[in-house]
Amino acid sequence: MQNEVKLAGFGGQGIMLMGKILAHAAMEQGFEVVWIPSYGPEMRGGTAYCTVVVSDRPIGSPIIKNPRHLIAMNRPSLEKFAPTVKPGGVIFINGSLIDIDSGRDDVDELVVPIIEIAKELGNVRTANIVALAAFVARSGMVDFERLKESVKEEFKRKEKLIPLNLKALEAGRKAAQGK
Amino acid sequence: MSKILMKGNEAIGEAAIRAGCLNYFAYPITPQSEVAEYLSRRMPEVGGVFLQGESEVAVSYMIFGAAACGERVFTTSSSPGISLMSEGISYIAGAQCPAVFVNIMRGGPGLGGILPSQADYLQATKGIGHGDFRMLVLAPASVQEAVEMVMMAFPLAEKYRNPVMILGDGLIGQMMEPVEFHDDLKVAPSNKDDWATNGMDTRGSDRRNLVKSLYLDPEELNAHNLHLKAKYEQMAREDVRYEAYNTDGDYEALIVSYGTMSRVCRTAIDMLKQEGVEVGMIRPQTVFPYPETAVREAAEKKSCKKVFAIEMNMGQMLEDVQRAVCGLRPVEWFGKCGGEVPTPEEVIDVVRPA
Known part of the structure; x- marks a missing residue:
C-alpha cells in the first residue's frame, strides 16, 4: 500500500518543514518514505511544494503525478493540484487564505482556518503545524502519536517552542474532528 | 544504528x-x-x-x-x-x-x-x-x-x-x-x-616519491x-556492479536503466506485472566499467524480444547497450531531458508489447 501527499503553498509558509515532519513520523512508524522538494529558483513569496511518499514496500518512482492527498496552503496551489488528486483522497484547504472549494465531489475536503487558530494560540507561525495535524487526523496517513514525537524531535534544539507546537497539534486535530 | x-x-x-x-x-x-x-x-x-x-x-x-x-x-x-x-x-x-x-x-x-x-x-x-x-x-x-x-x-x-x-x-x-x-x-x-x-x-624512507x-x-x-x-x-x-530486477522467469522485453530513471522503470515493471506482462531490468550500478555481459545475457533470453535503453538524456547509454547486445535483439531508446522525468505510464506505453 502506497500513499502520497502533495504539500503546496507560498514560500515561507513552512511547506518543506511540514513535509519533513510527516516523512519523519512515517519513517519512525516503519514505512519506506521519500520526501521530494520542488527545487527550482524559489524565493520567499514564490510557490513552493514538496511531495511525501509513504509505502510498506520499497518506493519505485519518486515522481508522483496523481497523489492520493493534497494540502493546499494557498489558492493557486488548490487550483493547480486539486484536479490531480486521486478519488477518495483528502484535500486539505487553508480556509484562512482560500475562498473557493476544490470543485471535486469524489474527495474528502477539509477546510480549516489555520491562521485564525494559530493566532488564538498566540503565534501565527504555528499555522503550518495546525494544518499538518488536521490533515493527519483526517487522513490517518501516520499515527497521531508518531506525529507528536516527530514534532518534538524537530524542535529539540528550540525546546521552548515544543509546548506551543504541541498545542497547535491538538488544535489542528480538534478542527479536523469538527470540535 | x-x-x-x-x-x-x-x-x-x-x-x-x-x-x-x-x-x-x-x-x-x-x-x-x-x-x-x-x-x-x-x-x-x-x-x-x-x-x-x-x-x-x-x-x-x-x-x-x-x-x-x-x-x-x-x-x-x-x-x-x-x-x-x-x-x-x-x-x-x-x-x-x-x-x-x-x-x-x-x-x-x-x-x-x-x-x-x-x-x-x-x-x-x-x-x-x-x-x-x-x-x-x-x-x-x-x-x-x-x-x-x-x-x-x-x-x-x-x-x-x-x-x-x-x-x-x-x-x-x-x-x-x-x-x-x-x-x-x-x-x-x-x-x-x-x-x-x-x-x-x-x-x-630515503627514497624520493615523484x-x-x-x-x-x-x-x-x-x-x-x-x-x-x-x-x-x-x-x-x-569491479563491475549491477542489479537484475524481475529477470528470474521469462520476460518479453528487457529494460536497461540506471539512477532515478531505474526507479521509475521498476514501478512500470510492477504495474505491467499486474496486467500479466513480464518485463525484466538490468540496472548498471557501475556505468564504467559497464556490465555488458549481464546486459547481453539478459537480452539473449529466449522470451525477450526487445531491449530498451531508458535514460534522462537523448540516448547516451544507448550506445553501450547496443554494444553489449551485439545486434542479437533490437535495441530502442526512450528518454526525456531538461528536468522532465518520464512517468511510469510513459515507460509502459513504450515497452508494452504491441
Whole structure:
C-alpha cells in the first residue's frame, strides 16, 4: 500500500518543514518514505511544494503525478493540484487564505482556518503545524502519536517552542474532528 | 544504528566523513550546494577541512595536491562545474592519484537547467578530460545507495590509484530518504608510501616519491598508457556492479536503466506485472566499467524480444547497450531531458508489447 501527499503553498509558509515532519513520523512508524522538494529558483513569496511518499514496500518512482492527498496552503496551489488528486483522497484547504472549494465531489475536503487558530494560540507561525495535524487526523496517513514525537524531535534544539507546537497539534486535530 | 531521514546531498557529505575523508574542497552549484553547506559545519567538528575554491578549476588542483600527498580527498559539483574540473581530473588520472568526484547532474548543454538529468553519461564514462583515460563511475539509485557508493568509492580510488566518480541526478541530491550508516571505513590507504609525496620522514624512507603526469619520452608515455589501460581492464574484470530486477522467469522485453530513471522503470515493471506482462531490468550500478555481459545475457533470453535503453538524456547509454547486445535483439531508446522525468505510464506505453 502506497500513499502520497502533495504539500503546496507560498514560500515561507513552512511547506518543506511540514513535509519533513510527516516523512519523519512515517519513517519512525516503519514505512519506506521519500520526501521530494520542488527545487527550482524559489524565493520567499514564490510557490513552493514538496511531495511525501509513504509505502510498506520499497518506493519505485519518486515522481508522483496523481497523489492520493493534497494540502493546499494557498489558492493557486488548490487550483493547480486539486484536479490531480486521486478519488477518495483528502484535500486539505487553508480556509484562512482560500475562498473557493476544490470543485471535486469524489474527495474528502477539509477546510480549516489555520491562521485564525494559530493566532488564538498566540503565534501565527504555528499555522503550518495546525494544518499538518488536521490533515493527519483526517487522513490517518501516520499515527497521531508518531506525529507528536516527530514534532518534538524537530524542535529539540528550540525546546521552548515544543509546548506551543504541541498545542497547535491538538488544535489542528480538534478542527479536523469538527470540535 | 537506526535510520535517519536525510537529504541525498547531506548524506553524501556524511558518508565521506565516515569513509575517513577529512579533506573537502568545493565550489557551490545547484543542485548539490547542500553538500558544502553540510560539510562547512561538519568538517570542523571532526577535525577536517572544508575550503571553498575560487573556481572549479582551482578546486580540481586542490584535490590533486591533497591526493598527491596521499590524503583522502573529495569534491562535489554539478555538470558545468564538473566540466571546469575536467582538466584537473585528467592530470590526476595521468599522475595516478586517488580522488573521488561527485557529479549531481543537471540538464544541459551549456548552463542548461537545474532539474534532474542524466546528461553527463558520455562525459563521465567515455572521456571526461583530454588524454587517454577512464574513471570508475558509480550510479546510485537511492540516498542509501549514494551513501554506500561514497563509502566504497574511496577504497576503489585507492585500489586503482585513479579518480572515481559518483554520478547522480538532481533528485538523488535533493530528495530525503531514510538512511543507515553502517560501520565507518577504518582502513587507511595501504599503498600510499610507495608513491605519495607524504614526506620521507613520515614514511621513514630515503627514497624520493615523484607525482607527475609529464612523460616527454614517447616510449615511456606509451608504456605509461599501457599500464593505465591494464587498470581499466582490471576494473572490468573485478569491479563491475549491477542489479537484475524481475529477470528470474521469462520476460518479453528487457529494460536497461540506471539512477532515478531505474526507479521509475521498476514501478512500470510492477504495474505491467499486474496486467500479466513480464518485463525484466538490468540496472548498471557501475556505468564504467559497464556490465555488458549481464546486459547481453539478459537480452539473449529466449522470451525477450526487445531491449530498451531508458535514460534522462537523448540516448547516451544507448550506445553501450547496443554494444553489449551485439545486434542479437533490437535495441530502442526512450528518454526525456531538461528536468522532465518520464512517468511510469510513459515507460509502459513504450515497452508494452504491441
